Amino acid sequence: MSTRPKIPQSVLVVIHTPGGEVLLIERADHPGYWQSVTGSRAAPDEPLVETCRREVLEETGIAAGELSDWGVENVYEIYPVWRHRYAPGVTHNTEHVYGLQVPDALTVTLNPREHLQHRWLPWREAAARCFSPSNAEAILQLPGRLGLPT
16 A cells, blocks of 8 residues: 655644743654654645644644744755655655644643654753754744743
């Protein structure tokens, strides 16, 4: 059975509390790689908001919160270790950044095939732990978006 190549359009969803705690999850396929929720469009016409909600639910079990489009797009080279998931010749992905504000550090239900563990961390610590530079940069924008002291 063959799988369809991934669409090189993805979302990055920074899940956070009003006080700046950020949810990070550790990748099962690369232990030690911590990140926010990410995922690709399931179909070229899937609205990005739906991609966000689907990925957040699949990866964390969280079905609530205030989703906002941060208006940030990052184009980056796909890590060679993951290029086999895309059509031949695809080397770059466009990532759309969103925030999901939840009232408190909610209970998380991980998909064990995708993630090993999770942590709610203060925004600075979360940014420092991310393996992805674009993920760390998004988290570093959080205080300005929430009106928190930097």
